[in-house]
Amino acid sequence: MPQEDREMGKLKDRGLRDQRWYEKEAYGGFWELGYRNLNVSTMGGPSTEVIELAPVLSPGARVLDLGCGEGRNSLYLAGRGFDVTAVDRSAAGIRKLEHFASLAGVKVTGIVADVATMDIEDDYELIMGHGLLHYLSVDEVRYLLTAVKDRTVDGGYLKWDSHPGIGMHHHPNEKMIAVKPGGLGLPFVVETLPMSNTHLDSSLFSRIEIGMAESQLESLCGKPEYVNTFVAPGLQFGPFHGVKDTGFALHQWYYGMTMVEISEHVVRAKNSFKSSPARLVAKGPTNLKENLIMQNAKNAT
Numbered sequence: 384m385p386q387e388d389r390e391m392g393k394l395k396d397r398g399l400r401d402q403r404w405y406e407k408e409a410y411g412g413f414w415e416l417g418y419r420n421l422n423v424s425t426m427g428g429p430s431t432e433v434i435e436l437a438p439v440l441s442p443g444a445r446v447l448d449l450g451c452g453e454g455r456n457s458l459y460l461a462g463r464g465f466d467v468t469a470v471d472r473s474a475a476g477i478r479k480l481e482h483f484a485s486l487a488g489v490k491v492t493g494i495v496a497d498v499a500t501m502d503i504e505d506d507y508e509l510i511m512g513h514g515l516l517h518y519l520s521v522d523e524v525r526y527l528l529t530a531v532k533d534r535t536v537d538g539g540y541l542k543w544d545s546h547p548g549i550g551m552h553h554h555p556n557e558k559m560i561a562v563k564p565g566g567l568g569l570p571f572v573v574e575t576l577p578m579s580n581t582h583l584d585s586s587l588f589s590r591i592e593i594g595m596a597e598s599q600l601e602s603l604c605g606k607p608e609y610v611n612t613f614v615a616p617g618l619q620f621g622p623f624h625g626v627k628d629t630g631f632a633l634h635q636w637y638y639g640m641t642m643v644e645i646s647e648h649v650v651r652a653k654n655s656f657k658s659s660p661a662r663l664v665a666k667g668p669t670n671l672k673e674n675l676i677m678q679n680a681k682n683a684t
């Protein structure tokens with residue numbers, strides 16, 4: 384019997400669930416099934432925007448991760464010394480997060496709750512709703528937006544998007560980082576990546592497959608015009624499987640306005656941009672010693 388059925392059986396025995404409720408969820412319970420399996424990684428390592436944002440947070444800043452899932456972003460931020468509270472309605476997601484936090488030797492406060500009805504009782508420097516909004520009704524998003532604005536400290540950040548961008552299928556991808564007024568001013572600059580107008584044409588782009596080897600990609604498309612690399616040291620979720628204690632590295636290969644993400648020499652996502660891609664670059668000294676997370680190489684060789 385598959386592990387998740389055994390788990391469901393146990394829940395039924397305890398009278399907690401009477402059916403496979405998650406099958407009614409979007410994608411037939413893709414998230415829930417992934418959270419019940421410690422050997423898979425549903426989303427891979429931390430989101431690139433979270434890696435970019437971490438250096439500008441105050442040391443030990445309080446972070447609230449709403450709809451945290453298995454906790455790839457919470458785990459990364461806790462590993463950088465931030466005080467993270469992570470909330471998801473999936474008990475399996477919170478269990479998995481707590482399991483890996485304990486393996487990594489970091490503390491994350493996990494809470495099983497519905498973000499649409501919970502009260503946010505404390506104040507935070509960063510509140511994230513990452514890949515969460517498309518699960519909520521417009522009224523729920525309005526309620527939550529008001530609550531998180533109130534509970535963000537002056538000068539704090541709201542990271543708020545509905546599709547976090549694992550590019551396995553084409554999907555509009557909006558990302559927003561808002562800064563609450565009252566702080567010391569913007570601690571980062573938004574840099575537009577220096578792209579030319581060249582891009583992979585649609586027939587070539589459609590031949591790039593998730594899971595393809597980096598060397599095959601290079602034979603198909605040639606060397607990229609620009610590479611943007613993100614490194615997350617310490618125990619992190621890998622792109623296609625469970626966690627790795629050797630960290631996570633993601634390389635974005637830009638061909639004009641098309642981009643392919645590579646981790647462990649394998650293609651894990653592909654993206655096409657309608658407006659110029661941008662990144663956040665911290666101004667001045669930052670709180671993280673390992674703030675060499677973006678090593679950018681023009682005309683990568």
Ligand SMILES: C[S@@+](CC[C@H](N)C(=O)[O-])C[C@H]1O[C@@H](n2cnc3c(N)ncnc32)[C@H](O)[C@@H]1O
Binds near residue numbers: 426547
């Ligand atoms: C696409 S996953 C994103 C997980 C995580 N933020 C990440 O980026 O890896 C969406 C998550 O939102 C959670 N979720 C959806 N609706 C929720 C709600 N009303 N309350 C709490 N969590 C919710 C799901 O259980 C799932 O873990």
